[in-house]
Amino acid sequence: MSMHYIKSTLYLVIFLVNFTVFSQDNFNVLGESSVALNYNVSKNYSVNFALRSRYFLYEDTFTYKQQQLDFYHFSTFKLNYIHNLSFGIYYRNRDWFETGSDEWRFTQQFNYTKQQLGVRYGHRFRLEQRIFDNFTSFRQRYRFAVDFPLNGEKLNIGEPYLVCSTESLLSISKLTKPLFDQRITTQIGWQISEKLKLQTGLEYRLEGYNVISRNDLFVLSGAICKL
Numbered sequence: 001m002s003m004h005y006i007k008s009t010l011y012l013v014i015f016l017v018n019f020t021v022f023s024q025d026n027f028n029v030l031g032e033s034s035v036a037l038n039y040n041v042s043k044n045y046s047v048n049f050a051l052r053s054r055y056f057l058y059e060d061t062f063t064y065k066q067q068q069l070d071f072y073h074f075s076t077f078k079l080n081y082i083h084n085l086s087f088g089i090y091y092r093n094r095d096w097f098e099t100g101s102d103e104w105r106f107t108q109q110f111n112y113t114k115q116q117l118g119v120r121y122g123h124r125f126r127l128e129q130r131i132f133d134n135f136t137s138f139r140q141r142y143r144f145a146v147d148f149p150l151n152g153e154k155l156n157i158g159e160p161y162l163v164c165s166t167e168s169l170l171s172i173s174k175l176t177k178p179l180f181d182q183r184i185t186t187q188i189g190w191q192i193s194e195k196l197k198l199q200t201g202l203e204y205r206l207e208g209y210n211v212i213s214r215n216d217l218f219v220l221s222g223a224i225c226k227l
Contacts (some may be wrong), residue, residue: 017043027215030067032203034222039053048074067092074107084111088188101133118153121146122165130143135175155191161188181207187220197224 034052041047052070056063072090079085088107094100105128112123126141127153145165149155187201203218 011195027217028056029217029219031057031219034220036224038224039225039227044078046076066097067099068092068097070214082113086111104131104157119148120145135173137171137173139169141167143170157193159191159192161189163189177210177211181205182212195226
C-alpha cells in the first residue's frame, strides 16, 4: 500500500467526519486547551504532567463559560520497542466554576505502536476508576490512532503532521445503565523545535448513545513540551 493511497484515504475520512459533525441538528461546542510536559527519566521510564482547561463556546447560543480545570500525571514504562505500560492519576476541578462534581481518576494503560512507510499506528487500552462526590464509575477505553508527517515520510523541524483517532468507551456504575461513547478526533500539528510541538483540531463525541445520546464538538489546542 503506497503512502499516497494511505494519505488520500485518511483525508477522505477526515472530510466525512467533519461533515457528520457539522450536520448535527443539536450539539454543544466546547474548547479545550492544554499544556503537557514530558520528561525521560531513563531509557525505559518517562513521566508526563499536564494542565488542561475546558470551556463552553456554544450552548443554544454562542457564549463563553469555564467548565473545569484538569491536572494529571502519567508514569510510563517502556516494555520494548513497540509496547509500553502507563499508570496515571488525574484531578478534575469543577467546584470552582459551580458546574458539577470534582473528580479523582486512576488510570492503567497499555499501548502498542507500529510504524510503516512513515505512518505510525497506535492501539491504546485504558482502564479508569473515576471517583466523584456521590458515586464511582469504572470505564474501559480502546483507541486506534494514526499519525504521519505531511511532507514526506520523516518529520523535520518546522514541518506539519496529522493525527487521526477513533475511540470507543464503556462506563459502568451502580447508579446508571452501562453507557457507550464514541470519539473521533483529527488534529494538525507542527514540530516547532526538537522540544516543542503545537497541535490544533476537532474532536466529535457521541456520548451515551445507547441511552440518551449527546453530541459535543470540541475545538482542541495544545502544546507538548519535551524537557
